[in-house]
Amino acid sequence: MILVTSWDDGHPHDERIADMLARYGFSGTFFVPVRNSEGRPVLSGSALRRLSHSFEIGGHTLDHVYLTGLDKKEVHHQIRCGKEGVEQYLGREIKGFCYPGGRVNASIRDAVLESGFCYGRTIENLRIDCNGSPYSLPTTLQYFPHTKDILVKNFLRYGSWSRRAATLKLAIQAENWWDRLPVIAESMAHTNGVLHIWGHSWEVEKYGLWNKLEQMLKRMSSLRPASMTVLEVSSEGCRLGR
Numbered sequence: 001m002i003l004v005t006s007w008d009d010g011h012p013h014d015e016r017i018a019d020m021l022a023r024y025g026f027s028g029t030f031f032v033p034v035r036n037s038e039g040r041p042v043l044s045g046s047a048l049r050r051l052s053h054s055f056e057i058g059g060h061t062l063d064h065v066y067l068t069g070l071d072k073k074e075v076h077h078q079i080r081c082g083k084e085g086v087e088q089y090l091g092r093e094i095k096g097f098c099y100p101g102g103r104v105n106a107s108i109r110d111a112v113l114e115s116g117f118c119y120g121r122t123i124e125n126l127r128i129d130c131n132g133s134p135y136s137l138p139t140t141l142q143y144f145p146h147t148k149d150i151l152v153k154n155f156l157r158y159g160s161w162s163r164r165a166a167t168l169k170l171a172i173q174a175e176n177w178w179d180r181l182p183v184i185a186e187s188m189a190h191t192n193g194v195l196h197i198w199g200h201s202w203e204v205e206k207y208g209l210w211n212k213l214e215q216m217l218k219r220m221s222s223l224r225p226a227s228m229t230v231l232e233v234s235s236e237g238c239r240l241g242r
């Protein structure tokens, strides 16, 4: 099994996530906007540089805005300036992008490619494989106490049902929401499948989930997964998972 974790929005609590991942020897990817128009704070340049020593940093637009509501020029501006802003902090290129709110269409995918990103991560869930397009990278589950109804709603929304049905079944059968990821992981422990957990550190804080997150990572580490960043899995993992 390949374990991937990615964390959106660049909230300062990302540093606590990074410490936790490092304790279990896991890598990870942090998608960071330059500013957050929703009002939440974003990591400082020095904190971002610290994080980048051990983890992948990716783009998440300039202002953390949903791109589907913008005209073409503004879409390009948000993607490109978000990339340049983070690169200025880091002093090097970033290659990964994550669509805010998972909002994406064909012209947004093109803009991400034209801006020099190698992949785009979506919020499609319940996938343990990589599909063919690096600009539509799916995930397995958001680290969030979703109800079963929400899982089913997301399942119906994103299609690829035959690839996702078995994972939905496992997630729904798990006794508690925090057992879902370990149950899915145990089912794929000896495979080349990709378990991609994504989340927001500000939600882990808001809902008091730090202890549960640590316990989940501990259970994952007992399965001895290979740990990859999203960039690594977007090339290598896709090849293995097919």
Ligand SMILES: [Zn+2]
Pocket: 008, 009, 060, 064, 099, 100, 101
């Ligand atoms: Zn976001």
